[in-house]
Amino acid sequence: MNYQKSLKLIQKYSECPNCGNDKVGNGQGTLDINDDTFIRTCKCGCTVKVKGDENKCTY
Numbered sequence: 001m002n003y004q005k006s007l008k009l010i011q012k013y014s015e016c017p018n019c020g021n022d023k024v025g026n027g028q029g030t031l032d033i034n035d036d037t038f039i040r041t042c043k044c045g046c047t048v049k050v051k052g053d054e055n056k057c058t059y
């Protein structure tokens, strides 16, 4: 995933779309970016997975 795209996603999902938590780390949530996937998890159980152009929040 290129830098520009991951930066946009980080900004877009800096807050959890489910509960609004804006923290990652310290047990609050995780942020994972690899070659083609962006994953943001939250302690509320929401997982945002973006692969290519597919965006979804799963619980």
Ligand SMILES: [Zn+2]
Residues within 6 Å of the ligand: 016, 017, 018, 019, 020, 021, 042, 043, 044, 045, 046
């Ligand atoms: Zn949340």
